[in-house]
Amino acid sequence: MKKTIIAAAMTLAVMAATAAEKTVIRIGTDKTDLVLQVAENGRLYQTYLGDRLLSSADTRNLDWAVRSSSDGSVTRRGWEICSCSGNEEYWEPALNMIHNDGNRTTYLYYKSHTQHAVDGGTETVINLADDKYPVNVTLHYVAYPKENVIKTWSEISHTEKLPVTLLQYYTTMLYFSAQSYYLTEFSSDWANEAKMSQQQLQFGKKTVDTKMGSRANIFCQPFFEVGIGQPVSEKQGKVLMGTIAWVGNWRYTLEVDNAGNLRVLPGINPYASDYQLPKGQVFRTPEFIFTLSDNGTSEGSRSFHDWARRYQLKDGMGSRLTLLNNWENTGFGFDQTILSHCMKEAKNLGVDMFLLDDGWFGNGDNARNDDHAGLGDWEVNHAKLPGGVPALCDSARQAGVMFGIWIEPEMVNPRSELFKKHPDWAIKLPNRDLYYYRNQLVLDMSNPKCQDYAFSVVDNLMKENPSIAFFKWDCNSPITNIYSPYLKGKQGQLYIDHARGVQAVMERVARAYPKVQMMLCSGGGARCDYESLKSFSEFWCSDDTDPVERLYIQWGFSQFFPAKAMCAHVTSWNKQTSVKFRTDVASMCKLGFDIGLKEMSPADLAYCQEAIKNWKRLQPAIMDGTQYRLVSPYASQCSGNTGNHMALNYVSQDRSQAVIFCYDIHPRFNEKLLNVCPEGLDAKAQYEVREINLVPGTESRLVENGKTFSGDYLMKVGLDAFTRDQCNSRVIELIRK
Ligand code: DGJ
Numbered sequence: 205m206k207k208t209i210i211a212a213a214m215t216l217a218v219m220a221a222t223a224a225e226k227t228v229i230r231i232g233t234d235k236t237d238l239v240l241q242v243a244e245n246g247r248l249y250q251t252y253l254g255d256r257l258l259s260s261a262d263t264r265n266l267d268w269a270v271r272s273s274s275d276g277s278v279t280r281r282g283w284e285i286c287s288c289s290g291n292e293e294y295w296e297p298a299l300n301m302i303h304n305d306g307n308r309t310t311y312l313y314y315k316s317h318t319q320h321a322v323d324g325g326t327e328t329v330i331n332l333a334d335d336k337y338p339v340n341v342t343l344h345y346v347a348y349p350k351e352n353v354i355k356t357w358s359e360i361s362h363t364e365k366l367p368v369t370l371l372q373y374y375t376t377m378l379y380f381s382a383q384s385y386y387l388t389e390f391s392s393d394w395a396n397e398a399k400m401s402q403q404q405l406q407f408g409k410k411t412v413d414t415k416m417g418s419r420a421n422i423f424c425q426p427f428f429e430v431g432i433g434q435p436v437s438e439k440q441g442k443v444l445m446g447t448i449a450w451v452g453n454w455r456y457t458l459e460v461d462n463a464g465n466l467r468v469l470p471g472i473n474p475y476a477s478d479y480q481l482p483k484g485q486v487f488r489t490p491e492f493i494f495t496l497s498d499n500g501t502s503e504g505s506r507s508f509h510d511w512a513r514r515y516q517l518k519d520g521m522g523s524r525l526t527l528l529n530n531w532e533n534t535g536f537g538f539d540q541t542i543l544s545h546c547m548k549e550a551k552n553l554g555v556d557m558f559l560l561d562d563g564w565f566g567n568g569d570n571a572r573n574d575d576h577a578g579l580g581d582w583e584v585n586h587a588k589l590p591g592g593v594p595a596l597c598d599s600a601r602q603a604g605v606m607f608g609i610w611i612e613p614e615m616v617n618p619r620s621e622l623f624k625k626h627p628d629w630a631i632k633l634p635n636r637d638l639y640y641y642r643n644q645l646v647l648d649m650s651n652p653k654c655q656d657y658a659f660s661v662v663d664n665l666m667k668e669n670p671s672i673a674f675f676k677w678d679c680n681s682p683i684t685n686i687y688s689p690y691l692k693g694k695q696g697q698l699y700i701d702h703a704r705g706v707q708a709v710m711e712r713v714a715r716a717y718p719k720v721q722m723m724l725c726s727g728g729g730a731r732c733d734y735e736s737l738k739s740f741s742e743f744w745c746s747d748d749t750d751p752v753e754r755l756y757i758q759w760g761f762s763q764f765f766p767a768k769a770m771c772a773h774v775t776s777w778n779k780q781t782s783v784k785f786r787t788d789v790a791s792m793c794k795l796g797f798d799i800g801l802k803e804m805s806p807a808d809l810a811y812c813q814e815a816i817k818n819w820k821r822l823q824p825a826i827m828d829g830t831q832y833r834l835v836s837p838y839a840s841q842c843s844g845n846t847g848n849h850m851a852l853n854y855v856s857q858d859r860s861q862a863v864i865f866c867y868d869i870h871p872r873f874n875e876k877l878l879n880v881c882p883e884g885l886d887a888k889a890q891y892e893v894r895e896i897n898l899v900p901g902t903e904s905r906l907v908e909n910g911k912t913f914s915g916d917y918l919m920k921v922g923l924d925a926f927t928r929d930q931c932n933s934r935v936i937e938l939i940r941k
Pocket of ligand 1: 531561562680725726728729744
């Protein structure tokens with residue numbers, strides 16, 4: 205007996221010693237742990253990704269080897285954190301390169317790691333190196349504890365004599381083991397952005413990607429959700445939510461292997477991009493940002509919103525400018541007088557700024573009177589605007605509003621002075637017929653001269669007109685005719701170096717003009733990546749401003765972006781709906797208008813003026829508070845029918861102010877209506893219920909209007925806020941007493 209006890213104690217001691225000797229790296233937030241371990245073979249493996257482990261000692265009990273299938277019969281298998289081409293794995297590798305001797309295998313061994321504090325979190329830096337080739341890979345992870353977000357990227361470099369060819373360069377790999385996996389993707393098109401659909405991932409690979417080059421997200425948005433063990437749902441279940449911060453081509457590969465494990469690989473799309481990396485240069489992958497929520501996407505979205513406002517979005521904690529834009533109102537047909545009038549309308553409406561859209565530049569044959577000419581010639585159109593931009597800034601000042609202006613600095617029309625002077629600045633094939641997207645070509649931003657030129661578009665305007673408060677930066681064409689006269693024999697770099705060139709210009713502008721707010725736009729909502737958003741305060745979600753469509757589009761983008769990053773304008777799309785409905789839909793995001801006031805009745809105008817005042821007052825909740833999505837337009841909890849209603853609420857950080865947006869889309873006759881229960885209130889506090897955004901001359905029909913309830917009651921019992929009216933909306937303010 206005694207012997208047995210001694211033997212058991214010795215075994216435990218050996219196990220403890222082994223555990224103590226292990227190199228374990230813990231990348232943790234307050235809710236999630238990603239644990240890595242160096243195996244006996246010297247390589248680095250993921251041993252855990254899930255809910256935060258209470259005891260850090262437990263991270264040492266994890267074993268790097270996973271239960272494999274027949275493939276594990278010879279060597280033990282693990283989840284290598286940067287699995288490379290040529291190893292014993294049969295699944296998608298993160299890294300694949302050709303060395304100088306033609307060898308296509310890479311094995312990465314752990315060398316060292318450090319952890320240090322950065323703004324909002326802790327950065328872990330891990331150095332890996334091949335033992336046969338002078339190749340180094342550095343992995344970076346920044347964990348933001350409070351927001352439960354992890355941001356990761358890697359750096360590849362080498363000292364081989366000649367350039368190595370990078371064939372695949374995913375940012376990271378994440379592994380999951382569950383019974384089932386469900387992917388929510390966000391397919392898109394012009395005026396039809398961020399459409400959510402869900403499918404179960406079965407054995408094999410599911411790829412979601414873009415190869416549009418610029419206007420990259422026209423057919424698919426750069427974010428996804430994976431339900432781990434159950435379908436993605438709003439308020440329950442484990443869900444991975446991730447997005448790549450890259451303005452160019454990206455790819456997500458989700459692969460279910462022979463043992464039923466899931467690998468998630470986000471990165472640059474290697475399509476047509478075999479990259480020659482010279483000795484000593486660093487290839488930095490884009491950041492991949494993810495959160496793992498245990499309570500569905502609603503919580504995951506809030507993590508993203510908080511994180512983005514604090515650490516990624518330009519001026520994330522600042523306020524936003526309400527505006528009147530002229531695109532839907534005047535199109536290209538304006539002059540100084542019309543614009544001065546619009547500025548007065550902006551003032552009368554009560555917004556902060558007038559935003560001049562496309563059509564103010566180009567002269568003579570190249571005048572920008574439609575979308576066939578002018579891009580590239582950023583000189584004001586003297587026929588339309590004889591006083592130039594300074595006169596417009598003056599008119600805005602006289603009207604008492606700020607002034608913003610539209611640009612599309614990465615593009616050129618063949619009908620332009622710029623193209624005549626620098627035909628080699630455009631991306632275009634020398635030996636084939638050209639094809640166009642919106643009659644334009646993309647400037648080759650891998651060429652530093654084009655980068656300087658794009659920067660000068662903003663710089664010249666700002667130097668001449670320091671009072672410009674805002675830019676709308678558009679990008680209407682994908683890359684066509686893929687060939688760079690600048691890169692010559694290195695065409696495999698074009699997609700990547702072009703994207704890096706675009707990002708470099710954006711950063712340069714943001715550095716030079718930190719106070720100027722910027723809207724990211726791409727023929728509607730084809731650009732919203734979190735790398736660009738470091739330099740942009742907001743993005744344009746869609747040219748589709750039909751309020752019904754917008755409810756779906758905004759629901760989709762809200763999964764990853766805070767309301768203050770999402771621009772929504774009231775226009776005359778779907779005039780069958782009331783101005784109130786259109787305004788209430790736009791009010792759940794960053795509110796703007798793009799409509800001629802003459803189209804509005806005096807009552808509608810008065811309504812809008814009041815709604816703008818309300819929106820401004822509610823900024824602590826809508827812009828800087830916490831969002832709770834309550835009823836999805838995709839699957840209404842209200843009736844079992846889809847698309848009948850939608851609701852969400854915002855609560856200010858101190859929970860003194862809350863606002864509920866309720867929308868009835870196409871309710872069925874006599875359908876059952878459920879109460880709308882807001883979330884995030886102070887349960888113990890009393891809140892007065894006040895319906896706002898009422899059309900002048902009408903009174904609230906909300907039965908709870910004017911009454912006071914506890915936060916607890918409101919969250920549990922809710923308000924009878926939905927109706928059976930078509931395209932009807934209610935905005936309800938909750939005021940803590
Ligand atoms: C596409 C944008 O999405 C629109 O809002 C508008 O700015 C046009 N381009 C102008 O050409």
